[in-house]
Amino acid sequence: MRSGKWLLVVLTAFLFLAGASLSMAEKVLRTNLPADPSQTDPITVSELYAGDVLDNVYEGFTDIDKDGRVTPTLAVSWESTDGGKTLKFNLRKGVKFHSGNPFTARDVKFTFEQLLIPDNKGGLAAPYLKSVTGAKDILDGKTKELSGVKIVDDLTVTVTFDTPSVQFPIFPFRFIDSALIRSRGLGILKDTSVGTGPFKFVHWKRGQEVRLEANKNYWGQAPQIDAVVYKIVPELDTALNMFEAKELDLVFIDRGASRRVLRGSEYKDKLLTAPAAQVQFFGMNQNLYPPFKDIRVREAMCSVIDREAMVQGIFDGAAFPLYGFVVPGFPGSNPNIAPLKTDLAKAKKLLADAGYPGGKGLPPISITGTSANKEELAYFADLLQKQLGMTVEIKTMERGNFIKAMNVGELPMIHWGWSADYADAATFLDDMWHSKSPYNRTKWANAEYDALIEKARMTFDAKERYRIYNQAEAILLKDMGQCPTVMRKMVAVVSPKVKGVILTPFRLQNFNTVKIDD
Amino acid sequence: MWQFALKRTAGLVPVLLVAVLLTFIAIQFVPGDPVQIMLSDHSGNVEMEKRLRAAYGLDRPLYEQFWLYLKHIGRGDFGYSYRYTNHTVYEIIRPSLYTSPILAVAALLITLPPGIFLGVFAALRRNQWKDTGVILGLVTGISIPNFALAAFLMYLFGVKLRLLPVAGWGKPVNLVLPILVLAVAPVAYLARLTRTYMLEVLQNDYVRTARAKGLRHRLVIYRHALRNALVPLLTTVGLIFGGLLSGTFVVEKVFNIPGLGSLAIDSIFARDYPVVMTIVLLFTAFYSVINLVVDLLYAVIDPRIRLTSRGP
Numbered sequence: 001m002r003s004g005k006w007l008l009v010v011l012t013a014f015l016f017l018a019g020a021s022l023s024m025a026e027k028v029l030r031t032n033l034p035a036d037p038s039q040t041d042p043i044t045v046s047e048l049y050a051g052d053v054l055d056n057v058y059e060g061f062t063d064i065d066k067d068g069r070v071t072p073t074l075a076v077s078w079e080s081t082d083g084g085k086t087l088k089f090n091l092r093k094g095v096k097f098h099s100g101n102p103f104t105a106r107d108v109k110f111t112f113e114q115l116l117i118p119d120n121k122g123g124l125a126a127p128y129l130k131s132v133t134g135a136k137d138i139l140d141g142k143t144k145e146l147s148g149v150k151i152v153d154d155l156t157v158t159v160t161f162d163t164p165s166v167q168f169p170i171f172p173f174r175f176i177d178s179a180l181i182r183s184r185g186l187g188i189l190k191d192t193s194v195g196t197g198p199f200k201f202v203h204w205k206r207g208q209e210v211r212l213e214a215n216k217n218y219w220g221q222a223p224q225i226d227a228v229v230y231k232i233v234p235e236l237d238t239a240l241n242m243f244e245a246k247e248l249d250l251v252f253i254d255r256g257a258s259r260r261v262l263r264g265s266e267y268k269d270k271l272l273t274a275p276a277a278q279v280q281f282f283g284m285n286q287n288l289y290p291p292f293k294d295i296r297v298r299e300a301m302c303s304v305i306d307r308e309a310m311v312q313g314i315f316d317g318a319a320f321p322l323y324g325f326v327v328p329g330f331p332g333s334n335p336n337i338a339p340l341k342t343d344l345a346k347a348k349k350l351l352a353d354a355g356y357p358g359g360k361g362l363p364p365i366s367i368t369g370t371s372a373n374k375e376e377l378a379y380f381a382d383l384l385q386k387q388l389g390m391t392v393e394i395k396t397m398e399r400g401n402f403i404k405a406m407n408v409g410e411l412p413m414i415h416w417g418w419s420a421d422y423a424d425a426a427t428f429l430d431d432m433w434h435s436k437s438p439y440n441r442t443k444w445a446n447a448e449y450d451a452l453i454e455k456a457r458m459t460f461d462a463k464e465r466y467r468i469y470n471q472a473e474a475i476l477l478k479d480m481g482q483c484p485t486v487m488r489k490m491v492a493v494v495s496p497k498v499k500g501v502i503l504t505p506f507r508l509q510n511f512n513t514v515k516i517d518d
Numbered sequence: 519m520w521q522f523a524l525k526r527t528a529g530l531v532p533v534l535l536v537a538v539l540l541t542f543i544a545i546q547f548v549p550g551d552p553v554q555i556m557l558s559d560h561s562g563n564v565e566m567e568k569r570l571r572a573a574y575g576l577d578r579p580l581y582e583q584f585w586l587y588l589k590h591i592g593r594g595d596f597g598y599s600y601r602y603t604n605h606t607v608y609e610i611i612r613p614s615l616y617t618s619p620i621l622a623v624a625a626l627l628i629t630l631p632p633g634i635f636l637g638v639f640a641a642l643r644r645n646q647w648k649d650t651g652v653i654l655g656l657v658t659g660i661s662i663p664n665f666a667l668a669a670f671l672m673y674l675f676g677v678k679l680r681l682l683p684v685a686g687w688g689k690p691v692n693l694v695l696p697i698l699v700l701a702v703a704p705v706a707y708l709a710r711l712t713r714t715y716m717l718e719v720l721q722n723d724y725v726r727t728a729r730a731k732g733l734r735h736r737l738v739i740y741r742h743a744l745r746n747a748l749v750p751l752l753t754t755v756g757l758i759f760g761g762l763l764s765g766t767f768v769v770e771k772v773f774n775i776p777g778l779g780s781l782a783i784d785s786i787f788a789r790d791y792p793v794v795m796t797i798v799l800l801f802t803a804f805y806s807v808i809n810l811v812v813d814l815l816y817a818v819i820d821p822r823i824r825l826t827s828r829g830p
Contacts, residue, residue: 035784036602044603047558118569121603127566190604206602206613207776208687233685233774234784238672241684245676400554400789404561418559438563 027225027516029498031250032239033210033232039123040204041189042174043114046123048254048419048507051172053210053230056510058174058195061089064423066502066509068329070170074103074196080460084164091155095219097177098193098200105157109149110178117144120186124421128171133160166460167424198223198512207232212511223512224500236260240493249495249516252508259316267493275320276488277327277420277505279428282380283442283482288412289365295480296354302340302483303347304387305380310486314375318491322484325428325473327505332425332466334473340483344387351388359389366393367413370402376415409443415485416441423506425469429453433476444481522817526810530803537802538591538795542584545791552576552600552789574600587795601790610781610793611800617687617777621769622762624693625700629758633705634751637712638744644717652709659706668699668772685774696773700766704758711754715747722746749820756812763808764801 037050042058045051061075075089095103112129115122116138129135133148148160159168177194184192193200198220199212210230214223231248233239240260242248253261254276261267282305286292307321323340326333348358356362369377374396381392392413397405405411418439420427431437434453435445452472459465477483492508494501497517502509553570554561561567571577575586590597596607640652675695676684686692719725720743728738767779778797785793 038601039603041604046556046603119573121570121573123603127560205776206610207774207781208613231686231774232776234780235771235774237669238685238772238774241672241677242686245680245684247684247686398550400550400552400558400561403557403559404551404554407561407563439559 025518026227028227028229029225029250029511029514029516030229030231030248032242032248032252033230034234034236034239034254036206036232037204037210040191040201040210042176042195043111043186043189044121044123045125045174051124052252052507053212054174054195054201055172055197056199056212056228056512057193057197057201058176059197060171060173060175061169063510064170064504064506066504068331068423068505070331070423074175075169078169080164084161084166084458084460086158086160087168088152088156088158089169091157092219093155095196096217097180097196098215099177099180101177101179102154103175103196104154105151106154107175107178108157109146109151110181111173111175112149113138113144113146114176114181114186116146125171125173128165128168128173131161131163131165133162164458164460166457166465167422167426170422170424172422198510199228202227218512221512224515225511228511243493243495246495249498250501251493252503253491253493254507259318261491261493262317270493270496272492272494272501272503274490274503275327275329275505276490277330277423278417279322279325279327279487280415280417280485281325281482282485283411283414283416283444285409285412285442286481287409287443289363291354291356291362292412294354296350297356298480300347300350300354300388301384302480303343303350304383305483305485306342306383307485308342310376310379314379315486315488318489319486320489322487325433325476325484326425326469327420327428327487330420330425330428330505331423331462332429332469334470337473337477340477347388359391362390364391364393365412366395367415368395368397368402368405368411369415370399371396372399373415380413380415406441407438409441411441414441417488420506425466425473426456429469429472429476430457433481442482444479446475446479446481449475449479523810523814526813530806530810533806534799534802537798538588539584541795541798542587545794546580548786548789550789552791555789556600574598591799596796597792599790599793601785601788601793607792607796611778611796613776614778614781617770617775618763618766618779621693621696621700621766621775621777622759625697625704625762626755626759628697629701629704629708630755633708634712634744636705636709638716638739640709641713641716641720642739649713653713656706656709659702660710662702664699664703665768665772667702668695668769671695671699672772685772687773687775692773692775696766696769696775699769699773700762704762708751708754708758712747712751715750716743719743719747745819749816752812752815752819756808760805760808763804 033049033052035049037053038047039045039050042054045054059073061073061078062070063073065071074092074095076092078087078089080087091103091105091108097103112132114120115126116129116135118139118141132146134146135148137143138146150158152158174195176189180194181188191203196219198215198218200215202211202213204210209232212228214226216222231242233242236253237260239248239251243251261271282301284292284298284301291297311317311319311321324334324337328335351357351359367377367380374394377394381394384390384392406414406416418428418432421431430453431439433440433444433449435450449472452468456465456468456472459468490503490507492501492503499515499517500513502513553567553576556570557563557566575583599605599607599610602610636652636656640649643649672684672695675682682694683692725738725743728742764779766777767783769775770777770780778800782794782797785797
């Protein structure tokens with residue numbers, strides 16, 4: 001009798017479970033990551049793939065919509081008092097963390113402090129805080145409290161700066177659940193979901209997958225799918241084979257061999273493309289190669305580059321010619337930049353005028369890059385040698401050493417790029433070309449340019465600031481210390497049954513807009 | 519025999535120490551600095567660099583770094599990965615610890631029967647067309663590069679016929695194609711050697727004696743001849759197994775399997791030295807243990823070795 005009862009219970013449970021799994025076929029978006037994320041927590045995150053995943057799990061004050069506009073996220077509004085020295089943020093009401101804890105001003109302050117505490121290895125977001133009053137004391141290990149951030153009430157927080165930071169509201173912060181971390185410690189961050197975003201972090205299995213599940217209580221548009229699985233697939237061809245075998249619904253190709261996808265007719269109606277928020281430039285260091293001090297020599301270099309040929313020949317069509325230093329359509333970009341035409345005759349004449357007819361008298365020079373971009377280096381070396389009669393040597397370095405050498409200004413000639421860290425022209429103009437920036441890779445310096453950039457830093461009115469950026473960019477282009485070449489095209493292929501995937505210059509938008517047909 | 523096993527196991531310690539030292543030295547000569555790679559676009563930022571160097575102990579002199587590393591691994595602490603922030607080396611390697619042995623054992627198991635059978639088959643039909651045919655097939659098997667075979671099988675069974683998953687890990691069906699690809703070359707290698715050793719053994723007097731006694735053909739071949747051919751083959755099988763354990767890199771990459779081989783390569787590129795060192799140690803240990811097992815098995819198969827190992 002007893003065993004019969006048990007049997008009945010087990011059978012019922014089994015039938016129930018079987019029925020449940022049949023009626024609720026899980027809707028899972030299966031996509032790819034070309035490498036494992038280097039971080040799974042929002043404090044140390046410092047690279048793109050980790051960012052791709054965590055953007056769905058964590059949120060900051062603002063986000064960027066599909067047209068590149070800044071939209072309020074966890075802050076509904078902000079205003080500057082006392083001439084930009086203080087910013088007051090009004091936070092969104094009714095937002096809950098994945099744990100169910102409410103999101104408040106305390107979480108903002110706590111997140112900032114955790115980013116700055118040296119032992120926590122704060123990632124990309126940490127430098128955004130360096131102008132906040134009291135940040136240095138935490139960095140120096142004197143205190144763990146950020147004196148420049150004041151909690152006014154649950155939904156109001158003020159941030160005071162040593163030097164104003166107009167971009168502060170749009171910096172990509174990721175706020176974390178302070179109540180949960182206080183009780184369980186920072187150690188839980190790497191495998192626990194402590195954000196407010198539309199998806200919850202479930203697990204990361206190295207070399208296999210990252211799994212997110214829908215946050216049904218999301219304050220905004222709740223996800224219409226149950227989960228997202230990012231399969232880690234380093235080989236693009238394998239990812240495309242998996243797509244064809246219907247093991248993946250969405251393949252994102254942010255770099256490299258997109259030839260198979262762009263040229264293959266079978267992908268035509270499954271293709272999404274967008275320009276990447278990244279500029280590539282040909283850089284000349286005047287300190288290391290004296291002929292570059294003459295603007296005629298620099299203009300000759302810039303006039304000989306054939307951007308259309310680069311797009312087709314080097315990038316297989318997965319790029320666009322670039323004529324300005326701010327990606328077109330980006331907040332603060334100038335739509336009226338005249339393209340610099342490829343003009344061989346002009347280039348030769350300029351060089352002759354500068355005293356180097358046919359390249360005679362120009363000392364040999366090297367162009368440096370990594371082995372991954374040697375095709376570009378070969379293009380420039382060949383071009384300058386054949387067309388302008390220069391002697392150009394190609395040098396390749398290991399990537400880390402190369403970037404360091406570039407950042408400290410040890411390379412006379414380079415071709416490299418810069419990806420936007422946030423949605424404002426400042427990421428391209430201020431961070432790259434102000435003479436004091438650690439990322440000014442040609443050590444180009446122009447007092448008028450610096451003055452405009454510094455003025456923009458203090459200009460809170462966005463329209464006015466963008467006007468200043470346009471002026472500064474014009475100087476940058478006219479002086480030709482470096483010239484823009486191309487920007488990459490990002491490509492994704494998506495299965496016809498998946499709707500609502502949005503590809504923007506800032507990679508894929510969060511997946512809460514995605515629907516999967518039965 | 520136990521004494522012999524113990525002695526050999528103790529002998530592993532200096533081997534591992536030398537491996538650690540050599541790897542540590544080799545790493546110093548690899549161009550690229552883990553801190554610059556961590557900083558990526560921000561490399562050259564002196565403040566950030568200083569903080570990271572201190573956080574990972576890379577600001578200390580090399581001898582001190584080495585000594586600290588030895589002390590830590592002595593306690594079973596392999597440190598933190600450079601590439602995966604706040605993850606320990608153990609957390610990073612753990613999933614792969616099962617992957618490579620599963621692949622290697624499975625591939626070895628399906629290698630042995632056809633390898634040995636084909637070898638014996640060819641040896642018994644020496645210089646007949648069947649022998650030539652088998653040899654030809656084997657040479658082809660050795661010659662096909664495994665990445666080409668993998669790509670072909672993936673396309674055929676995964677994309678075209680949709681019988682098997684293209685890539686991935688976690689379900690038994692995921693094992694089928696990788697193991698097939700892994701087994702092809704070892705089967706060919708093993709069969710060729712089996713043939714050679716069998717031909718040698720078959721000419722021995724005791725085989726003739728066995729036949730003269732009137733023993734059945736099958737008994738002569740499998741009990742008397744093959745058993746003696748197995749002794750030299752055992753070393754080969756050990757080497758094949760070691761190769762399968764550490765040499766599955768290409769197959770892991772193509773089929774997207776999170777194994778030790780691909781982790782090792784990725785870690786070298788990312789200058790994730792703590793992970794590299796630990797994997798080198800693991801591979802060294804694998805090879806040493808396989809050698810030990812092979813030596814012990816010799817004793818089981820060949821009584822003469824057992825006798826001599828007892829010593830005078």
